[in-house]
Amino acid sequence: MATVSLKKLTKRYGNMEIVHGIDLEIADREFIALVGPSGCGKSTTLRMIAGLEDISGGTIDIGGRMVNDLPPRSRNISMVFQSYALYPHMTVRENLGFSLKIAGAAKDHMDRRVAEASAILGLDELLERRPSQLSGGQRQRVAMGRAIVRDPDVFLFDEPLSNLDAKLRTQMRTEIKKLHAKVKSTVIYVTHDQVEAMTLADRIVIMRSGHIEQVGTPDEVFSRPAIRFVAGFIGSPPMNLHEATVSDGRLMFSGGDSLPLPGQFKSKTAAGDRVVFGIRPDDFYPTGHGLSSGGETEVHRAELPVSITEPLGNETLVFAEFNGTDWVSRMLNPKPLKAGDRIGMSFDLSRAHLFSAETGKSLRS
Amino acid sequence: MKGFKPSAPFLLLLPAIVVLAAVVVLPLILSLYSSFTPFRLTRPETFFVFVGFRNYLSILSNADFWWAFGRTVLLLTIALNLEMLLGLGLAMLVEKATRGQRILRTLMMFPMMFSPILVGFQFKFMFNDNIGLVNNALQSLGITEDAIPWLIEGHLAFIAIAIAEIWSSTSIFAILILAGLLAMPKEPIEAARVDGCTPWQTFRYVTWPFVMPFAYIAMTIRSLDVARAYDIVKIMTDGGPAGRTELLWTLVGRTAYSDARMGLANAMAYFSILLSIAFTVYFYNKLAAARAQIGAEW
The missing domain is CATH 3.40.50.300 (P-loop containing nucleotide triphosphate hydrolases)
Known part of the structure; x- marks a missing residue:
């Protein structure tokens, strides 16, 4: 030993x-x-x-x-x-x-x-x-x-x-x-x-x-x-990672869509900062089909079109289109979906990640 | 011949069958037959005198033949063992080379590119007691004062022949063993190093068992080669001095052509083939066992 x-x-x-x-x-x-x-x-x-x-x-x-x-x-x-x-x-x-x-x-x-x-x-x-x-x-x-x-x-x-x-x-x-x-x-x-x-x-x-x-x-x-x-x-399927610019308390994506800047990062970013927004498929889910943690404090909801689904039995990976690209989400207790359906999606922003676009370092404390 | 219609494959193969029969099967049968006759080239009529096993019986009590037989086995043993050791060493050195391995491999093959007759002449010259390179070198280096009678003294002549044989054929072992070394997976060697083996133990327990089948293939080839050794001996000593380097096939050749006793010579030849068969069977068994042991899939 x-x-x-x-x-x-x-x-x-x-x-x-x-x-x-x-x-x-x-x-x-x-x-x-x-x-x-x-x-x-x-x-x-x-x-x-x-x-x-x-x-x-x-x-x-x-x-x-x-x-x-x-x-x-x-x-x-x-x-x-x-x-x-x-x-x-x-x-x-x-x-x-x-x-x-x-x-x-x-x-x-x-x-x-x-x-x-x-x-x-x-x-x-x-x-x-x-x-x-x-x-x-x-x-x-x-x-x-x-x-x-x-x-x-x-x-x-x-x-x-x-x-x-x-x-x-x-x-x-x-x-x-x-x-x-x-x-x-x-x-x-x-x-x-x-x-x-x-x-x-x-x-x-x-x-x-x-x-x-x-x-x-x-x-x-x-x-x-x-x-x-x-x-x-780390993580499978991998975390959704997308570049964004901080502006006016929001994250502006290049495709034109935006998300509210998660609260914990407000003090760590300034307007005009270029960042990478990351959210795991577990924290981005069809509303009502996520981990029922109950501790969700900061959820952003949006209705998004489904582009493809991968049923795994106990769960389904749903690729939802946001900002012009596919974001993968994990749907627990799945219900049948087909491509083109519009569903309500939840972003659990309290569990999101933000990285500096230049250095790649996490902006979390 | 009504109704006899040979099939097309038979007809197409017929020319080949005829040629093979004429140049291989017929002479074989004739030579086998003549070994049961007192056939002498100088007296053709003796070809038709059947004497049964008399030639074979006379071989059994022929001291010259048994000396030649024994000497051939001795040469085989010495040459094969030394060739294997040297070939193994050579192969392991070449395998270590990270650069120029191709050139080294080609260089290694050089001795095999010479006709055995030429190798014989070359070594006859080198071992010549007056003008030979070997004595010249030994004397210049002060190792000996006198000229060593290499090809004149019986034991020395035998050694000289063995050296020529080994020089010309070590590369067969080297090439085949090198092929084995290159084909060998490297992980078991690394595993052995981690398991606590010294370099010698790694070789003894891991590398050698893997290379052994390749060495046996070389052994089989070379045992046939040496068992019918003729040309190098013929040139270097012609069986001399006084029959002290006579091998099986130089004896067979002398009996057949110099003494013109073709019947007896053929009997010797058939007897000698038993030696080759014995060695082949022996090494094939060894090879099969070694292959089974490493779980070879070829």
Whole structure:
């Protein structure tokens, strides 16, 4: 069990800097998700922690020990790879026990650890098979078993669920969460899927182009995105984000429509400021079909035409036309709608977001 | 022949069948038959004297033949093992190269581009005790005062031949093993590093099992090659000195043409083929096992 601390961590390939001096403190037993679009440096960061990539600058401490120059085998970590990376010529049992065999562990100790891991992951039936005889989900479980057998200080997951189909992914996500509850060690989990990050992590680290954009609990990054990028990245369907100009206590959109300036931003903006207005689909809903929070204090209502609907059963995503573009809204307790219908829509402005158009920073306090 | 109408495919294949029969099947049958006769090239009438297994029985008690047989197996063992080690080393070095890998791969193939006859002449010259490069170099470097009689002393001649064989064919191993290394997924190696393996352990437990099938393919090819080794030996020592480097096929060639005992030579040849078959079967089994082990899908 260990803390992990990154200080000014930098990665360069030749003249290309991929990771730009990131700082991150990870607490003991914390589940951290690194999330971001492709090429944001999250996998590179993970591989530097693992020791599979050289560090170009800065330091990595695991459990208070600087590991920059230690080879992977001396860092007491284990890693689960996207492609599982099982040893194809070994049985499941041998795969699980391999790290202990290398470490020269006693036979009975090895057997006991393998039995424990296989019990946790339900691999008992598969121990004598080879990886080529397993399905994707089973291989993934073996890869995780191999990681827990070592009893490492830190678990590293590199997009472990990306190769699985949607249903299996949801299932394995739950298993990973259960696993963390059982083995209680520090986990660093890289994913490009914000749903995985939200559901699994204690804290989420959102990265873009080699920088950390925001670090926070799932609730923080969802409810209080610090910048426009995070607001657009976290949440599904994504937040409606539209540029506007502040004028006379109203937000004037380029298409000619306008909304009242939400009260909490009145003191933070001046007439003529260019801003980005953001509202989640949950806070923009057909009147009477929203979250019945009851705490709505600042609701703006408008009658808007429906351009398309996506029924999901328990809810329907309604794309309503406002200011010349489609704004997505979430309709709970849905009723049938068709394109062209005009419906009353509610903007819960107390829950809206405002970002500076120049810097992208949130104007919330 | 009323009513006999050969089908069109048969008719179309007939020319090929006739040609193959004339150049492959017929000589094969004739040579097999002649191994049961005391056929001598100088006395054609002996071709029609059938002696049953007499040639084969005389081989069994022929010391020269068994020496040649043993020597061939020894050369095969030494050459294949060294070629595999060197080829593996070469392949791993080339695989490490990040730039110029294509050029290195092409350069690696160079020895295979020379005719074995030329390789024989080249090494005969290099190992010549008076004017050869090897002695010249050894003496200039002060490693030895005397000229080493490379191709004149039996053991040294055998070593010289082995070196020529290894030089000319290590690249088969290198190329095939390199193909294996390049085809190998990189993640298991990274997983092994994280799992606590030293570089040697990573090679021993992860890389080697994966590359093994490729090495066995090279082994199969090369075992057939070496088991019928002829040209390099013929040129370098012609089986000498005093038969100390005589291999199976140089012996067969000498018996057939110099001694003109074609019947006996054919019997030896058929017997020798058993050796090749044995090695092929052995390496194929190894290959199948190794493939099954890594779960190969080819």
